[in-house]
Structures are given as structure tokens and as C-alpha cells.
């Protein structure tokens with residue numbers, strides 16, 4: 001029996017109340033067809049059969065085609081749920097760098113892991129994100145292959161627009177719709193068949209406002225949001241509404257948002273997060289970092305215990321920079337710094353020494 005036939009058989013036998021209690025978002029489907037008053041204790045088949053034909057004619061439907069619409073709606077809902085739960089790993093199989101030299105790398109990243117991508121400007125960080133976004137199969141300039149749960153995807157799986165495995169938060173985000181924040185979030189909730197949409201919309205809005213510096217309201221037009229506010233809204237949206245299990249972030253450091261909180265939020269739901277960054281705080285907040293050089297994966301380094309210690313100092317420095325930025329933003333004088341700069345010089349044999357780098361590379365078993 002095909003998937004849709006199984007869904008049809010299963011849902012039509014349930015009562016309306018049972019179906020709604022398992023999938024609250026189904027109420028939206030009924031409301032769309034003006035069917036909010038269906039009798040709750042009847043089976044779905046029974047309740048749909050009792051709808052007067054003229055009520056459905058308004059939508060160009062009869063009971064049979066309405067049932068098929070409901071089955072398609074449920075199939076998408078179930079597919080999204082399964083997908084969210086199904087990506088356990090992604091694997092990057094090396095291709096070649098800008099010179100055509102082989103990368104000789106196989107890196108597997110598990111659900112819940114955060115990996116940063118670092119390297120000089122123009123080295124190829126966004127290109128690696130692009131490979132993951134399109135689930136490359138040796139058909140991009142880098143010739144990399146990306147596997148999901150250890151296997152290559154078919155072209156149908158890669159290019160199925162309903163199959164949104166990867167969410168990408170890119171550097172430039174522009175809205176073209178004339179909607180306010182509330183309408184925008186409601187539209188997303190609907191298109192992603194979000195369960196408990198009202199609650200999720202409120203969570204997204206509150207969280208985006210916490211991430212962004214300057215507050216905005218639900219009435220604010222999305223076209224009026226600043227770059228940082230748009231970024232904050234999209235991060236909250238990705239964290240709470242998107243079912244995509246893989247999140248790619250291209251440089252959030254310049255968006256003026258709370259970066260640590262943003263990453264914490266995205267990793268809460270066992271997503272795989274890859275961040276291209278020039279920011280030490282973000283780079284070291286990851287479990288591992290991929291170092292890109294000349295278009296190729298040069299090294300993969302696990303964040304060492306010493307680096308995690310340094311991260312605490314980096315956070316303090318970051319807090320100082322943030323405070324200075326706030327003072328400047330609000331037209332205040334910058335207060336004298338209570339920092340002993342002599343103490344800030346990196347220790348001679350500190351993190352980053354050759355010995356430690358070798359250990360890191362051995363640890364992840366890379367080239």
C-alpha cells in the first residue's frame with residue numbers, strides 16, 4: 001500500500017477529536033474550508049460525508065476531493081515530522097581545492113554538533129556552506145560529496161522543494177513583502193504546518209527581540225526592520241519553526257545580535273549547525289572547526305580544553321567590546337577600560353602552539 005493510501009486508511013477511521021489532538025494544526029486545514037464545526041465524535045470519514053455538498057462547491061470540491069486534500073496535508077505534516085527526526089549525521093567527503101589538489105578529508109558531523117568554518121577572506125568558507133546547502137554530489141566547483149546518514153541522496157531528494165533539509169541564514173537578508181512581523185510569522189507558521197502556531201509565533205517574536213538590540217513590535221513592517229533585527233527574526237524563526245535539521249550560518253558577527261544566545265538557541269533542538277565566521281568567540285564556541293585554505297579543507301581541529309579556558313577570557317573581552325559599542329550607540333562617553341593589557345598577551349606555549357595543533361589533528365584523525 002502506498003504512503004498516501006496508508007494515511008487515508010488511518011485518518012479516516014479516527015474521530016475528528018482524535019485527529020486534532022494528535023495533530024492540532026489540522027484545525028487550520030478545516031478552518032480554511034470553513035469546516036470548524038465538524039462533529040468531534042464522528043470518524044473523519046463520517047464527519048466529511050455529512051458536509052452539505054453546496055458548502056464544498058464553494059471551494060470547487062466534493063467529499064472525495066476534500067478527503068484527498070486532507071490526505072496530502074497529512075502526508076506533508078508527517079513527512080516534516082519524520083525528516084526533523086531522521087538526520088543523524090552529515091558527512092563531507094573532500095573534493096579539491098582551487099589548485100585542483102585533493103582534499104583527502106572525510107568528516108562526519110552528528111546531530112547536536114556545532115562546527116565553525118574559519119579561514120582568510122576569499123578562502124572558500126561560503127563555498128563549503130553552498131556545497132552542504134545543495135547536498136553536493138561532486139557536481140560543484142569543489143567536487144565535494146555530502147552524505148546524509150552515510151548515504152548519497154538521489155537528485156529527486158536533493159531538488160524536492162518540499163524536502164527542506166537545510167536552512168541557510170545568509171549574510172544579506174532583504175524582505176520584499178509588505179507584511180508586518182505578526183503576519184510574516186503567521187504565514188511561516190502556516191506554510192510549515194506548525195503545530196501550536198500561536199504559541200510558537202509568540203516565542204519567535206520574544207526571542208528575536210531578545211537577540212536584537214533595538215526592540216520592534218508585532219506591528220512593525222518586515223521591510224522596516226534593520227539588518228540586525230531581520231537576522232534576529234530569521235534566527236528565531238529557524239530555531240522555533242523550521243523543521244530543517246541542518247542550519248548553515250554565514251557570518252552573523254556583524255549583525256549586532258547576541259551571538260552566543262543565537263547559537264545556543266539553534267542547537268537546542270539537536271540540529272546540526274555550521275557557522276562560517278571570522279569571530280573568535282563563535283569559532284571557539286563550536287565543538288570543532290574546519291580551517292579552509294585556498295579553497296580546500298586544510299585542517300579540522302577539535303576545540304581543546306585550553307581553548308575552552310581561553311574562551312572565558314574572550315567572552316570577557318567581548319563583553320567589554322559590547323559595552324563600548326553600547327556606549328557609542330547611545331551617545332555616551334567611552335569609560336576608561338579596567339583591563340590589564342599586559343595580561344592579555346597570548347602565552348608563549350599557549351593554545352595554537354605547533355605541538356597542540358598536531359595533537360588536535362591526531363585527535364580527529366585528519367590527514
Ligand SMILES: Nc1ncnc2c1ncn2[C@@H]1O[C@H](COP(=O)(O)OP(=O)(O)OP(=O)(O)O)[C@@H](O)[C@H]1O
Pocket residue numbers: 096097098119120121122123124125126127128141142276294295296
Ligand atoms: N575548491 C574550490 N574550487 C574552485 N573555486 C573555489 C573553491 N573554493 C572556493 N572557490 C571560489 O573562491 C571564491 C571565494 O570563495 P568564498 O566566497 O567561499 O570565500 P569566503 O571564505 O566565504 O570569503 P569571505 O570570508 O570573504 O566571505 C568564490 O568565487 C568561490 O567560488
